[in-house]
Amino acid sequence: MESTDNFESHSLFQLYKALNLPVDLFDLTEGFTIFNLRDIPFKLPYQSASYRPNFFSFLFVKNGSGRYTIDEQSFEVEPHSIYFTNPSNYRTFSWKEIEDILLITFDETFLKKYVGEDVYVDFPFLLTETVRPRVVADDFFQEVKEINVQILNEYRKNTTSKYKIIGHLLAVLLFKIKEHIWNDYNPIYEGNRSSQIVISFKRILERHYRDLSSGKADLAFRVQDYANALNLHPNYLSSVIKSKTGKNITAWIVEKTLTEAKSLLQNGDIPIKEISYRLGFSETSHFSNFFKKYERTSPVLYRKSHHY
Structure with a gap:
């Protein structure tokens, strides 16, 4: 082929x-x-x-x-x-x-x-x-x-x-x-300047969602927040991430939120309301709508299908 x-x-x-x-x-x-x-x-x-x-x-x-x-x-x-x-x-x-x-x-x-x-x-x-x-x-x-x-x-x-x-x-x-x-x-020291920006962004993204999941942070970062953390203009950061990875920053944030949500949902001891709060959603309904949009199922049904 x-x-x-x-x-x-x-x-x-x-x-x-x-x-x-x-x-x-x-x-x-x-x-x-x-x-x-x-x-x-x-x-x-x-x-x-x-x-x-x-x-x-x-x-x-x-x-x-x-x-x-x-x-x-x-x-x-x-x-x-x-x-x-x-x-x-x-x-x-x-x-x-x-x-x-x-x-x-x-x-x-x-x-x-x-x-x-x-x-x-x-x-x-x-x-x-x-x-x-x-x-x-x-x-x-x-x-x-x-x-x-x-x-x-x-x-x-x-x-x-x-x-x-x-x-x-x-x-x-x-x-x-x-x-x-x-x-x-x-990995932070490997590659050219653009590669280093991508790797730094990934590290900050990972660390921030660890903090959200553990309750150390309660507000999800916006593009501006990631740019501030890297001392870059948000438009420049967005351009580098898109050109190097093929995905814009919003897509990275969405995928990371879904990954953390699925990990937390597979832990039956954490209420869905708590998961919503940990991931930066002000209302459980907002988290549920977000999850349904991308996963085609509700957080409740996802948890049931992955809880052994």
């Missing part, structure tokens, strides 16, 4: 459908998948359309070759490499050879629910825009492969606790990768 048209991909499920790939293993109630690409019937050589994901992904390439392109940057995918991408920019991928390539994807809601609220403090590399693939030594690749096998085995089970177990295993995997590859990594 070849195409030059960009398309929005709000989940890996939608991406696979758009690329005419199998979707039968997806669990739409959870934002996590793991697949070996050799089990997907790509017709090689394969070239994807350009898409923009809203999920994080790791590729563990034991044996295979291809290329990823993000904006103007292209990276070769080689044997024994680990490749990481986060949500934001448009990208394409192509494959020449697939023998053993494991793909793990997860969204922010899954991270917050099963790994922890402080994921960006523990794993700052998750905030960066572009990370080059890393070719790693055999012993380390084998070490992470053993963790991945455990994750894959749990994913194939149909148990009530499988995503909790996967969350713990994913945390172990992230700590191992951080320790081996990005131990002293700080």
Whole structure:
């Protein structure tokens, strides 16, 4: 399949459908998948359309070759490499050879629910825009492969606790990768001025919503507030965010509010009225209308469908 048209991909499920790939293993109630690409019937050589994901992904390439392109940057995918991408920019991928390539994807809601609220403090590399693939030594690749096998085995089970177990295993995997590859990594110092602005904005956005969720802050930031925090004119900040990520600041705020709302709703001990207040809504009805607009369901029904 070849195409030059960009398309929005709000989940890996939608991406696979758009690329005419199998979707039968997806669990739409959870934002996590793991697949070996050799089990997907790509017709090689394969070239994807350009898409923009809203999920994080790791590729563990034991044996295979291809290329990823993000904006103007292209990276070769080689044997024994680990490749990481986060949500934001448009990208394409192509494959020449697939023998053993494991793909793990997860969204922010899954991270917050099963790994922890402080994921960006523990794993700052998750905030960066572009990370080059890393070719790693055999012993380390084998070490992470053993963790991945455990994750894959749990994913194939149909148990009530499988995503909790996967969350713990994913945390172990992230700590191992951080320790081996990005131990002293700080994304704020990587890239050009525009990239640094995007990363700084993401960090402030994350910290502010942590404060909202914990009750340390009670007013949601506006665009002007983010601009003030970065000592930038709001129009300039808006222009940089839009040009670098393809989304305006309002879209980032909406997505972040929804992510935090879903995480809080999955905790049955917090009343919906309290969640509304924590996320900066003056009335529960305003929060409910906001949630219905984007999720096509009410906070009450969402909570019921995700409360085990």
